[in-house]
Amino acid sequence: MPDLIPKxxxxxxxxxxxxxxVGYIQSMSEEQLExxxxxxxxxxxxxxxxxxxxxxxxxxxVFAANEMRAIIQSFFGERRAIxxxxxxxxxxxxxxACQRVEAQGRxxxxxxxxxxxxxxxxxxxxESTVALGKSLEDDMAQYLASWSGQTTDWIRSSWKADFWMxxxxxxxxxxxxxxxxxxxxxxxxxxxxxxxxKSKGQLPVxxxxxxxxxxxxxxxxxxxxxxxxxxxxPEGATQKDVTAKVxxxxxxxxxxxxxxxxxxxxxxxxxxxxxxxQKTRITDLVDAAVSAxxxxxxxxxxxxxxxxxxxxxxxxxxxxxxxxxxxxGKVNGKxxxxxxxxxxxxWTFEDYQKKDPKALAAMKQSDPERFKELFNAxxxx
Numbered sequence: 358m359p360d361l362i363p364k365x366x367x368x369x370x371x372x373x374x375x376x377x378x379v380g381y382i383q384s385m386s387e388e389q390l391e392x393x394x395x396x397x398x399x400x401x402x403x404x405x406x407x408x409x410x411x412x413x414x415x416x417x418x419v420f421a422a423n424e425m426r427a428i429i430q431s432f433f434g435e436r437r438a439i440x441x442x443x444x445x446x447x448x449x450x451x452x453x454a455c456q457r458v459e460a461q462g463r464x465x466x467x468x469x470x471x472x473x474x475x476x477x478x479x480x481x482x483x484e485s486t487v488a489l490g491k492s493l494e495d496d497m498a499q500y501l502a503s504w505s506g507q508t509t510d511w512i513r514s515s516w517k518a519d520f521w522m523x524x525x526x527x528x529x530x531x532x533x534x535x536x537x538x539x540x541x542x543x544x545x546x547x548x549x550x551x552x553x554x555k556s557k558g559q560l561p562v563x564x565x566x567x568x569x570x571x572x573x574x575x576x577x578x579x580x581x582x583x584x585x586x587x588x589x590x591p592e593g594a595t596q597k598d599v600t601a602k603v604x605x606x607x608x609x610x611x612x613x614x615x616x617x618x619x620x621x622x623x624x625x626x627x628x629x630x631x632x633x634x635q636k637t638r639i640t641d642l643v644d645a646a647v648s649a650x651x652x653x654x655x656x657x658x659x660x661x662x663x664x665x666x667x668x669x670x671x672x673x674x675x676x677x678x679x680x681x682x683x684x685x686g687k688v689n690g691k692x693x694x695x696x697x698x699x700x701x702x703x704w705t706f707e708d709y710q711k712k713d714p715k716a717l718a719a720m721k722q723s724d725p726e727r728f729k730e731l732f733n734a735x736x737x738x
Contacts, residue, residue: 374400374408374433378425382417382447390424397432408433410455416446419472419493429454440465440524440533453500460524462538467527469512470519472497505531639664642672650681652723677719706735 366375374397400408408429416422429436429451438444438455445468452458460467472493476486498509507530527533585594588602643660646652652660652675664671679698701708701716709717709731721728 372405372407374405376408376410376429378410378448378451379413379441382414382421382425382451390421390428393425394428394432397428401432406434408436408455410436410438410451411441412438412444412448412452413441414445414448414451415443416448416468419447419450422447422450423496425451426454439537440467442466443468446470449501450497453504457534458504458532459535459537460527460533463524463536465524465527465533465536466521467524467532468519468521469497469501470516507531635668639668642668642675646675646678651675651678656723674719674722677715678723679716704731706731 366377410429436455436457438452438458440452440458440460442461442464443466444452445466449467449469472490474486474490474493476483478486494513498512501507501512502509522530522532524533524536528536581594581596581599585592585599588594588599588606590598590602639661642664643652643657646660647654647657660671660675663674701713704712706717709720717728
């Protein structure tokens with residue numbers, strides 16, 4: 358099997374490092390470990406403290422796993438592990454480096470057992486190796502207990518054989534903090550990736566138990582039944598029934614599209630009619646004001662714009678404006694403007710402010726020269 362070399366992906370924008378531990382953990386050379394440390398150090402140099410460790414591994418070399426655990430704990434403050442298909446044996450050592458462990462789905466499997474070592478040589482050599490094995494056991498029992506909240510006595514009593522846990526059981530025992538989905542099955546591809554195995558050999562029974570069974574491809578008849586069900590056709594519908602239903606739906610859709618287009622055209626016609634009617638109202642209003650002498654023809658365009666923006670307010674303003682005396686009125690000696698205008702001919706700016714401020718406001722719009730004359734007479738003296 359090829360060596361697993363942990364790979365780091367640094368996402369500077371998200372301020373997060375992603376570390377993938379997938380496949381069998383073989384012993385790593387010092388060069389490989391140095392490369393791993395260098396990548397972790399570079400991420401730390403960018404101020405990145407968060408690491409997400411994705412684990413899909415049956416385990417492997419305990420010393421390589423311990424070194425990975427040490428690097429993860431040394432270089433990152435916020436550590437999160439996500440368990441894929443399986444996290445077993447030495448892979449549990451890597452997961453224990455993280456403060457939070459989450460299972461990808463209910464299919465995720467976790468396993469711990471006593472560390473295995475090989476002994477050879479003379480009696481002294483073997484006794485030394487046994488001492489090493491006991492030291493590794495003590496360390497493993499301690500970090501598994503610290504991780505889960507279980508006691509070291511419980512750990513030691515549980516690992517007399519391989520101790521397998523599904524995600525739900527692992528959550529119950531404290532090894533998993535959360536399960537990210539309710540999926541209960543994984544693909545065979547995911548399972549073999551965890552083993553670092555590209556062959557077609559038999560999968561371990563605990564992993565094989567959660568692998569999806571191959572799904573047969575639907576036959577032509579199965580597809581017809583699925584389409585018929587989607588079209589709400591009765592059981593036993595034929596290809597002819599399906600075709601007739603589809604043609605009917607297409608015809609209905611075409612009818613609805615035409616009706617929608619007709620409604621849209623009718624709406625546009627109504628909008629144009631309303632706009633034309635409003636334009637006529639504005640023109641009639643302003644023309645009437647010009648005819649009455651309330652405004653001059655030169656001011657017509659200004660009042661058309663005012664009425665377009667706010668018809669009601671403009672109409673109210675024009676209604677309050679006094680009509681100017683016509684030339685015929687002057688010739689006939691009728692005395693000029695109406696009685697109201699006559700009574701106000703000697704009003705000052707203050708008189709308008711006190712007695713009829715609305716008329717003063719109207720004067721500012723319709724006769725700004727008169728407005729300015731009264732203002733200056735009152736306040737510029």
